[in-house]
Amino acid sequence: MIEHTLRSNFVFAPPQDDPTAWQASTESFGHALTRDFPEAFLEINASALRDVPVVVLDFEIQVEPDVFVAGTAAMPAPDYAHVSLVDMTAHTAALFARWLRDSYVASPDSVRFLSSFVMENGDETSWSLPATGDCTEIEAALRSHLAANEPERQADPEHGKGQQQTSRLYAGFTAGPNVETPLTDGESGAYRSARTPPCRAPRHSA
Numbered sequence: 196m197i198e199h200t201l202r203s204n205f206v207f208a209p210p211q212d213d214p215t216a217w218q219a220s221t222e223s224f225g226h227a228l229t230r231d232f233p234e235a236f237l238e239i240n241a242s243a244l245r246d247v248p249v250v251v252l253d254f255e256i257q258v259e260p261d262v263f264v265a266g267t268a269a270m271p272a273p274d275y276a277h278v279s280l281v282d283m284t285a286h287t288a289a290l291f292a293r294w295l296r297d298s299y300v301a302s303p304d305s306v307r308f309l310s311s312f313v314m315e316n317g318d319e320t321s322w323s324l325p326a327t328g329d330c331t332e333i334e335a336a337l338r339s340h341l342a343a344n345e346p347e348r349q350a351d352p353e354h355g356k357g358q359q360q361t362s363r364l365y366a367g368f369t370a371g372p373n374v375e376t377p378l379t380d381g382e383s384g385a386y387r388s389a390r391t392p393p394c395r396a397p398r399h400s401a
Contacts, residue, residue, distance in 0.1 A: 201341060203312035205288045207295055207324070208277035209305050216305035219276035221252050224268050227299045232256040242269065258290040266291070285341060289334035292324055296333075303327065312341050 209216040221239060228235045235256045242251040249271040258264050264287060266280040278295065280288055296303050304326035309319065322340050325332055 200284060201312070202282050202284055203310040203341065205280045205283055205292075205308055205310050205337070206277055207280075207292060207306055207308045208321070209275065209300075210307055211321075213305065214272070215274035216302060217276055217300045218274050219268075219270065219300075220274070221250050221268070221270050224270075224276065224299065225252055225254075228254055228256060231294065231298055242267075256291075258287060258294075262287055262290070264288075264291045285334050285337040286330075289330045289337055292333050292337070293330050296324060296326070308337070308340070310337075310341060313343060318343070 208214075225237050225239075228237060235254055238253045240251050240253060241248055249269055251270070252268040253266075254268070255263055255265045264280060264283065266278055268276050268278045270276045280291060283291075292306070292308070296306050300306055304323070306324040307321040308324055309321045322336070325336050
């Protein structure tokens with residue numbers, strides 16, 4: 196039985212057989228966040244993914260009163276992105292996931308996810324986010340994912356170690372186009388923009 200207070204890292208990405216399904220870019224993702232969360236904090240940085248320098252967009256948004264989501268959107272190739280959330284409950288991750296599905300990606304059936312909690316037990320199989328439904332239904336899917344191999348985890352003496360596996364989540368699940376994306380001058384900096392609940396009426400029907 197998965198407790199509601201369980202926290203894990205989550206990664207959301209397009210299907211591996213259609214990595215450009217989101218038509219993502221740093222600019223469009225940042226614009227979508229600032230549009231829906233006017234008090235968001237965003238910061239563009241350089242990072243390394245599979246030893247290739249990439250642009251990442253770090254962000255923090257308020258998804259419910261006094262509930263914040265901190266995450267990173269990595270853009271390792273044109274039109275491709277994956278978004279990681281660190282140390283989230285299924286409930287909080289579901290609030291963000293619904294916003295991502297209903298207000299950013301091009302198609303609601305193009306979001307897959309994986310968690311560090313499950314990967315700790317050696318399962319790197321991504322799951323499809325429900326293409327319809329509200330936050331409650333998305334949370335149920337995330338909790339089902341977390342509970343999928345719980346019996347084995349309870350017997351594992353290493354259970355609970357290695358929660359901060361964001362880099363492994365990137366590589367183990369989001370095997371997008373392996374295209375080098377050199378950084379250009381000026382691709383780092385910070386600006387203010389997120390704070391309204393995403394679990395309101397979506398911008399397009401779920």
